[in-house]
Amino acid sequence: MVNLTVDRANSDSEMLLAALKSGESLAGVDLYDRDLSGANLCGANLSGASLIGANLGGANLSGANLVEADLRGANLQGAILQSAALQNSCLCRADLRNANLSEADLSDAKLQVAIYDSLTVWPSGFRFKNCGAVGPGAILSGAFLNTANLRFVDLSGANLLGAYLSGADLTGANLGGAGLSGANLQRAFLTGACLRDARLNGAELQGADFRGADMTDVSLDHVTSIEGADFTGVRGLGEAVRAMLSHRSSTELDSWNSYTRTTTRESLNCVSV
Structure with a gap:
């Protein structure tokens, strides 16, 4: 043989x-x-x-x-x-x-x-x-996707309610219309990701990297925390949403992102409405 x-x-x-x-x-x-x-x-x-x-x-x-x-x-x-x-x-x-x-x-x-x-x-x-x-329209509510490599993956319209995505690499991913309410996105990499019409209500965003992401019409009501989140170069973030985020506590706004070395407050001054 x-x-x-x-x-x-x-x-x-x-x-x-x-x-x-x-x-x-x-x-x-x-x-x-x-x-x-x-x-x-x-x-x-x-x-x-x-x-x-x-x-x-x-x-x-x-x-x-x-x-x-x-x-x-x-x-x-x-x-x-x-x-x-x-x-x-x-x-x-x-x-x-x-x-x-x-x-x-x-x-x-x-x-x-x-x-x-x-x-x-x-x-x-x-x-x-x-x-x-994992893919477009996938039903992944409550799924454990911590540190998963999801670079450039199409997750448009996916149900990720309450999903665990801490440390996940979602660089360039398509999350358009995705349901991410209550999801744990702490220290997740969302650089250049598409988040158009995505719902992140009540999500945990501590240390998340949103640099260059498209956040047009994204829902961010009642997010748990944005401490250390980096929004530098984010596109489409509405004026009302940006104002709401800018009025979070100084503890959150003046925290550094451990990866990008930028404070959340600084990053919110570098977004495109």
């Missing part, structure tokens, strides 16, 4: 092709962090395989057996998973943007914090918005 756990210097692609041509099973193989982008793995038996952090971007996995496979953090952008068997697989934090999962079997698959977008094709009838995955 082809040994797929030998020295990394060996070519994974060549070994996979050799195994496939000989009709061998690849069940249980260790392909941790390997680059298999664009590989033709159509119909391959990868049941129980370790594909943690593997790069499978653009790979053809149509009809593949991935039952109980570990795909945590794997890059599956643009991958073809049509009719793939993914029962009991772990796809936590996997990148499924632009992936084709039509007719795939996702029974009991774990999809917490897997990332999808509007181009991701899901199996007919699969309730992807309720599965713990």
Whole structure:
């Protein structure tokens, strides 16, 4: 049998092709962090395989057996998973943007914090918005997303009510129309994020980095605290909202953001209405 756990210097692609041509099973193989982008793995038996952090971007996995496979953090952008068997697989934090999962079997698959977008094709009838995955319209109320890497992720219209996003990296993320009321955004990075029409009522914003974010028509009523939050270069923040924030306590306004070294009061003087 082809040994797929030998020295990394060996070519994974060549070994996979050799195994496939000989009709061998690849069940249980260790392909941790390997680059298999664009590989033709159509119909391959990868049941129980370790594909943690593997790069499978653009790979053809149509009809593949991935039952109980570990795909945590794997890059599956643009991958073809049509009719793939993914029962009991772990796809936590996997990148499924632009992936084709039509007719795939996702029974009991774990999809917490897997990332999808509007181009991701899901199996007919699969309730992807309720599965713990992250993407437009996702239902993530009360979800624990502390320190999650959500850079440039599309979360437009998502339900993040009461979600735990402290320390999360939401740089450039699309949170337009998202419900973030009661969410914990302490020390979250929202640099350049789109927050148009987002609802942050009652949110915890201590130390949050909003530099350059679009906050047009954002709702910020009854926020718990803005102590150390940095609003430098924020666009679209209405005059009334800015005035309301500027009248918070001096304890909040004169606190430094530990990352940007700017006080909240200074940052509010550098916003675009």
